[in-house]
Amino acid sequence: MSALLEVRGLHAYYDKSHVLHGIDLDVPAGAIVSLIGRNGSGRSTTIKAVMNEVRHEGSIRFNGRDLAGLPTHQVARLGIGYVPEDRQIFPNLTVRQNLLLGCKPGQSGGRWSFDDMYAMFPRLRERENVPGGVLSGGEQQMLTICRTLMGNPDLIMIDEPTEGVAPMIVEQLGRLFVEIARRGVAIVLVEQKLMIALRISQVLYVIGHGEVVFRGTPDELAAAEDVRKEWLEV
Numbered sequence: 001m002s003a004l005l006e007v008r009g010l011h012a013y014y015d016k017s018h019v020l021h022g023i024d025l026d027v028p029a030g031a032i033v034s035l036i037g038r039n040g041s042g043r044s045t046t047i048k049a050v051m052n053e054v055r056h057e058g059s060i061r062f063n064g065r066d067l068a069g070l071p072t073h074q075v076a077r078l079g080i081g082y083v084p085e086d087r088q089i090f091p092n093l094t095v096r097q098n099l100l101l102g103c104k105p106g107q108s109g110g111r112w113s114f115d116d117m118y119a120m121f122p123r124l125r126e127r128e129n130v131p132g133g134v135l136s137g138g139e140q141q142m143l144t145i146c147r148t149l150m151g152n153p154d155l156i157m158i159d160e161p162t163e164g165v166a167p168m169i170v171e172q173l174g175r176l177f178v179e180i181a182r183r184g185v186a187i188v189l190v191e192q193k194l195m196i197a198l199r200i201s202q203v204l205y206v207i208g209h210g211e212v213v214f215r216g217t218p219d220e221l222a223a224a225e226d227v228r229k230e231w232l233e234v
Contacts, residue, residue: 002064003026003027003028003029004017004027004028004029004037004062004063004154004155005025005026005027005047005060005061005062005080005155005186005188006025006026006027006059006060006061006062007023007025007026007050007058007060007109008024008058008059008061009023009024009058010022010023010024010025010044010046010049010055010056010059010060011023011041011043011056011058012042012048012054012055012056012057012060012210013048013054013055014045014054014055015229016164018033018210019042019045019210020042020045020046020049020055020056020210020211021047021209021210021211022153022211023042023058023210023211023212024056024212025046025205025212026203027083027155027186027188028202029154029186030181030184030185030186031181031185031186031202031203032100032177032178032181032186032188032200032201032202033186033187033188033189033190033201033202033203033205034188034190034191034197034200034203034204034205035047035189035190035191035193035203035204035205035207036191036192036194036197036204036205036206036207036232037108037190037206037207037208037231037232038208038231038232039147039192041207041208041209041210041231042187042207042209042210043207044085044160044202045157045210047082047157047159047188047190049072050067050075050080050157050188050199051072051075051076051080051082051157052067052069052070052071052072052075053072056111061156062075062077062078062079062080062155063079064202065078068187068205070184070217075123076151076153077104079148079152079153079154079155079166080153080154080155080156080157080218081148081151081153081155081156081157082148082156082159083144083145083156083157083158083159084159085160085163085190086145086232087140087141087143087144087160087227088144089133089140089143089144089147089158090132091131091132091133092131092132092133093131093132093206094128094129094130094132095124095127095128095129095130095132095143096114096128096129096133098132098143098147099114099117099143099146099147099150100149100150102146102147102149102151103151103152104151104152106107109184111149111152111184111185112146112149112150112152112183114173115148117146117150119177120146120175120179121142121146121172121176123139123142124142124143124146125211127139135153136163138165138169139163141161141165141169141173142169142172142173145158145173149180149185153179153185154184154185154186155185155186155188156180156185156186156187157187157188157190158177158187158188158189158190159190160190160191160192161173161191162191162192162193162196163192170193170196173196173221174196174199174200177189177200178200186214187223189190189201194232197218198218199218201218202217203216204216204217204218204221205214206221206227206231206232208230208231213227213231214227214231215229222234
């Protein structure tokens with residue numbers, strides 16, 4: 001059976017810099033797939049290429065459809081949600097208004113509602129009428145993920161969600177990711193914290209110098225000491 005997202009021979013470029021060198025990636029429906037590796041390895045560039053935010057070559061297919069040449073907004077409308085590392089909330093809009101902006105025009109009966117978001121993150125309910133710009137970093141991370149879910153994606157790609165947030169928020173995010181997958185939404189997680197990736201992922205890809213240097217389960221990575229030493233440990 002085909003994966004929901006299939007990437008083959010992906011090369012990506014920033015101006016004259018050749019960043020990705022033939023990435024292959026498969027994301028099954030409802031699975032959590034983590035891309036891990038050191039800073040600058042090409043993890044974030046991989047998901048930016050899927051969204052057509054960087055110049056790239058190779059095959060990217062989502063739900064059987066070729067994404068070649070599609071602008072970013074059309075990729076999103078096909079059912080791919082993207083949470084960038086810089087969050088990109090609207091600071092002058094309230095929490096509720098930010099969430100409303102995540103809903104697609106004419107959308108009804110999606111997997112997620114305001115009550116779902118507030119049940120998972122009660123802090124967002126408490127701050128429903130507060131401008132997004134005054135939220136803490138962790139609260140903003142919650143908000144941007146929830147805003148993306150309100151668009152009812154089949155796949156959500158999340159870039160460094162635990163960077164700079166409190167350990168309590170990291171635990172909440174981990175539980176949220178498991179719940180997202182339980183509801184049938186696939187996740188591509190770009191993550192530097194190995195422990196959370198090992199705990200919640202079905203498959204992990206280790207990216208090094210723009211190439212996949214390891215693909216396997218958490219147990220297989222835990223057993224691959226040579227891979228961890230060469231590509232992950234500082």
